[in-house]
Amino acid sequence: MQPHVGVHIIRQGAGTQFCTSVVRHFRAVVMPYPVGHDVVLPDGRRGVVAAVDPLDPDRPTVRVPEGRAFEEVKVDMTAPPAVLATDDQRRSPLPS
Amino acid sequence: MADRLRDLTDLVLDSLDEPAADGRALADRAHFSRDHLDRLLAAATGESPVGLLRRLLLERAAWQLRTGAATASEAAAAAGYGSLAAFSRAFARAYGEPPSAFAASSRPVPLEAPNGIHFHPPAGLLLPANPGSGTVLARDASKVPDPFLARVVAHHLARCESCWRRRTRCRRRRSRRLTDEEMDVMRTHPEAGVELLRAADLSTLTLSVIRDHHERPDGTGYPSGLKGNAIHEFARFAAVADVYDAVTSKRV
Numbered sequence: 001m002q003p004h005v006g007v008h009i010i011r012q013g014a015g016t017q018f019c020t021s022v023v024r025h026f027r028a029v030v031m032p033y034p035v036g037h038d039v040v041l042p043d044g045r046r047g048v049v050a051a052v053d054p055l056d057p058d059r060p061t062v063r064v065p066e067g068r069a070f071e072e073v074k075v076d077m078t079a080p081p082a083v084l085a086t087d088d089q090r091r092s093p094l095p096s
Numbered sequence: 097m098a099d100r101l102r103d104l105t106d107l108v109l110d111s112l113d114e115p116a117a118d119g120r121a122l123a124d125r126a127h128f129s130r131d132h133l134d135r136l137l138a139a140a141t142g143e144s145p146v147g148l149l150r151r152l153l154l155e156r157a158a159w160q161l162r163t164g165a166a167t168a169s170e171a172a173a174a175a176g177y178g179s180l181a182a183f184s185r186a187f188a189r190a191y192g193e194p195p196s197a198f199a200a201s202s203r204p205v206p207l208e209a210p211n212g213i214h215f216h217p218p219a220g221l222l223l224p225a226n227p228g229s230g231t232v233l234a235r236d237a238s239k240v241p242d243p244f245l246a247r248v249v250a251h252h253l254a255r256c257e258s259c260w261r262r263r264t265r266c267r268r269r270r271s272r273r274l275t276d277e278e279m280d281v282m283r284t285h286p287e288a289g290v291e292l293l294r295a296a297d298l299s300t301l302t303l304s305v306i307r308d309h310h311e312r313p314d315g316t317g318y319p320s321g322l323k324g325n326a327i328h329e330f331a332r333f334a335a336v337a338d339v340y341d342a343v344t345s346k347r348v
Contacts, residue, residue: 001343001344002344003344005343005344006339006340006343006344007340009339009340009343010336010339010340013339015313015314016312016313016314016316017312017313017314017316017335017339018312018313018332018335018336018339019313019327019329019332019335019336022329022332022333022335022336023336026336026340030340
């Protein structure tokens with residue numbers, strides 16, 4: 001499964017499944033959209049994550065090819081729908 | 097320079113899932129001529145890239161047979177052999193016994209090699225092993241009486257995929273729930289892991305983390321149903337890491 005889904009699961013379990021302060025530290029180091037990942041933007045375009053601000057991990061800077069050049073955009077990935085392009089074929093998650 | 101060697105061996109290791117990759121393909125990926133890559137790796141490891149790849153594939157097949165992750169014919173296909181007969185021949189030449197006898201034998205999984213590069217289970221922990229006796233896992237998993245339990249333990253120690261593989265193979269349905277019985281066995285795995293690793297000379301703290309990594313702050317975890325701060329901080333780390341890893345990693 002894609003990293004952002006994993007991060008989401010950890011976030012949802014904070015307080016019940018997982019210790020809140022551990023989750024806070026986890027969120028500070030594990031980015032839901034790691035640099036270098038292919039992503040499909042909410043508007044349907046494809047790009048590659050170029051940078052992530054650890055203080056605002058859900059809004060990575062994404063490079064989108066525009067003809068021969070690149071456009072760098074800061075995207076709010078929380079806007080639906082957002083799917084990581086490379087992981088479409090992955091198997092569904094299994095509970096641990 | 098050491099890092100460069102690491103890159104090259106990683107390149108070979110990464111191509112384990114494409115057993116058809118030949119010397120030329122490997123060299124292309126390293127941006128070297130084939131001769132140059134052969135010379136470099138031979139000088140550094142004493143084996144040619146293809147020889148190394150072939151040995152690692154056989155070791156992986158041996159590991160799959162030993163843990164029951166794959167049948168002989170599946171292992172043969174995964175190791176790039178066109179026929180079971182060819183695989184059996186190559187396997188018998190390397191291990192001195194046919195694949196069918198290997199699962200039950202005590203022969204170590206790693207083959208003799210001029211270097212220390214061996215297959216180890218997917219992203220596995222590098223557990224201390226006595227020289228020549230295989231990994232702790234390969235040696236001790238067979239001592240656990242219940243094969244399913246052995247698999248669950250193996251899964252957690254070395255992210256062995258066989259338990260999940262078994263589930264997916266059962267029904268070809270990806271999200272089949274464990275039955276209650278399987279769940280009960282599953283719930284014993286942290287303690288079984290501790291038992292298994294007692295011989296591995298780990299600290300008490302490490303063992304306690306292994307025991308408590310399925311405890312949950314709200315008391316719904318197992319084996320002890322501990323709550324909140326009764327769970328050691330490291331075990332709380334391990335719980336987060338374990339779940340994140342379980343949902344994001346590709347189970348082969």
